[in-house]
Amino acid sequence: MxxxxxxxxxxxxxxxxxxxxxxxxxxxxxxxxxxxxxxxxxxxxxxxxxxxxxxxxxxxxxxxxxxxxxxxxxxxxxxxxxxxxxxxxxxxxxxxxxxxxxxxxxxxxxxxxxxxxxxxxxYTNRFRDDVGVFHELLASGEIGKPQQVSARWRRRSGTPGTQGALSAGVLWDLGSHLVDLALRLTGWSGQATVLATATSAEYEPGAADEGWYGSSAPASAAPVVDTVHGLARFSGGGALSLEVSWHAHDVRDEVLIRVTGTRGVAELRTLFGFSPDRRTVPSPAIRVTTDNDPRWRIVLDQQSREPVEYRRQLDLAFSTPRTDPARRLADLTSAVTSVALCDAFARSLTTGASVTALLPEDTRS
Ligand SMILES: NC(=O)c1ccc[n+]([C@@H]2O[C@H](COP(=O)([O-])OP(=O)(O)OC[C@H]3O[C@@H](n4cnc5c(N)ncnc54)[C@H](O)[C@@H]3O)[C@@H](O)[C@H]2O)c1
Known part of the structure; x- marks a missing residue:
């Protein structure tokens, strides 16, 4: 529009x-x-x-x-x-x-x-430069056909301070971004069998007070669950391993997406969102290795330090003429697909059992 x-x-x-x-x-x-x-x-x-x-x-x-x-x-x-x-x-x-x-x-x-x-x-992270370069790298076929994706987003001490994120839980807050990217990067759809498990949050007194958004919205309470692990197997042969945490007790926040293909491995090491660690993410951002050349080749040295993707998504939302309705529809369909997978992870968390879901096909060409 x-x-x-x-x-x-x-x-x-x-x-x-x-x-x-x-x-x-x-x-x-x-x-x-x-x-x-x-x-x-x-x-x-x-x-x-x-x-x-x-x-x-x-x-x-x-x-x-x-x-x-x-x-x-x-x-x-x-x-x-x-x-x-x-x-x-x-x-x-x-x-x-x-x-x-x-x-x-x-x-x-x-x-x-x-x-x-x-x-x-x-899905703001669709509009990041480093994600775009990673997508192109996978599409180039350099590592062959994607077989495994390991996607993790760990915050050292990043419990959200808002009801919007707290009530959604860590799976929908952080996991929805990773699931969306994993599916867009690989094009996996069809039947998925998933299993998820969670770690209950055990906070030292005061630890939740810091709040993700800093002083503007201190966390009102510790969440019930702060870490979720998930596994998904796709009928077409791919496997996704997911880890998301609001409170990983680590040295720093990190996002790592590692894709193993039939010929090599590609890694995106970056940081999404408004993390204070975003300015000091260790480089390189993207590297690749293949069976032909078992050394890491650096594809992208650094990620963008500024969260420019938030404005960029809105430029696209509000300033793009309706020249390509098919593309718009496909982007919506892929969002529905990612909700379907997150929903399956959520149901597995609730039931403690594995869940089978049918993911609508991603219609992007
Ligand atoms: N794209 C991103 O990277 C990103 C980052 C942060 C949050 N979010 C998303 O933004 C959304 C809001 O998160 P937030 O952190 O701003 O939450 P928030 O709790 O700060 O704000 C939500 C607001 O919605 C109001 N509200 C609740 N139900 C309503 C309803 N039915 N009608 C009208 N108002 C209602 C609440 O009173 C509150 O003021 C969530 O979906 C969250 O996942 C996205």
Whole structure:
């Protein structure tokens, strides 16, 4: 969609990500859209209205008369809000995860289709330079066909300070990004058999107080679970190993995605999000080795130190003409696919048993 002067944009949920990313972006956009705020907590809506000089919408979100809506609420509310807004005629930009159940993600995709509206899911790490280079490396075929992916995101002391992330849990907070990338990097879909297990959080007194977002939102409570391990086997032959932790007690935060192919191995070592360790990630960011040359070749030395991917995703969401609706639809389908896998991990965590899920095919060419 293209933002136009006078376009009304409803921002639903005025918490941390809205105030840190979406409202600064929208209030400085050259098209000067009309922005209205909505939050089930009136005090949070008023605080954001005061901070950014905006008006609070009084009434249900469907009655805001918005051409576009940005959903920045906790994941459990994304599906209902998105469907209501799509039915009311708005295009939707939705924070990740698209939904926290496969049924919710499919309802959103169905409503987008029925009402011919766009849904842009903010899987922010899709828009990073290092992820783009890693994707190209895998697509080049240098390491052959991907067979195994090991994806981990460990925060040394990174329990979120917001209800949005805390209520979602570490699997949906960090794991949804990694699952989304693993599937996009490999193109795996079809039937997946998954098993997940979690470690319950045991915090020393005061350890949760630091809060991920620093002083603006200290963690209100320790989570029940702070680390999740998952394994997924795909009917086409691939295997994914996942590890996500809010409280890994490590020296530093890290993200590591290692892909083993039929001819070699490629690694992306980086850091996503607003981690304070992001400025000092050890290099190289991407390296590769193959059976023909068993030495590491450096493909990318450093990751971007600044979190530019947050603005970049919104530039794409709000400034790209609808020249390629097929591509938009495919990006939404791949978000639905990643929700399907996360949902399977979540069900395995709940039941303690392995779960089989059918992942919709990723239709990107
Ligand atoms: N893309 C990223 O890298 C990234 C980073 C951080 C958070 N997020 C996502 O952003 C979303 C919000 O996270 P946050 O950290 O800002 O949470 P938050 O708790 O700070 O803010 C959520 C706000 O939504 C409001 N709210 C709850 N239910 C609502 C509803 N039904 N309608 C309207 N308002 C409602 C709450 O009152 C609160 O003000 C989550 O989906 C999270 O996963 C994404």
């Amino acid at each position: 293209i933002l136009r002067p006078g376009f009304r944009v409803l921002v639903a949920g005025c918490g941390e990500i809205a105030r840190r990313v979406h409202l600064p972006y929208l209030t400085t956009h050259p098209c000067r859209p009309e922005i209205v705020l909505y939050d089930t907590d009136p005090a949070t809506a008023s605080r954001a209205a005061k901070e950014f000089g905006l008006r609070v919408h009084d009434g249900p979100p469907s009655a805001a008369g918005a051409e576009a809506a940005v959903i920045c609420t906790p994941p459990s509310s994304h599906a209902d809000l998105a469907v209501v807004l799509l039915e009311a005629g708005a295009h939707v930009v939705c924070e990740k995860p698209l939904a926290d159940t496969i049924e919710g993600a499919q309802r959103i995709a169905g409503a987008a289709r029925r009402h011919r509206r766009e849904v842009f899911p903010c």
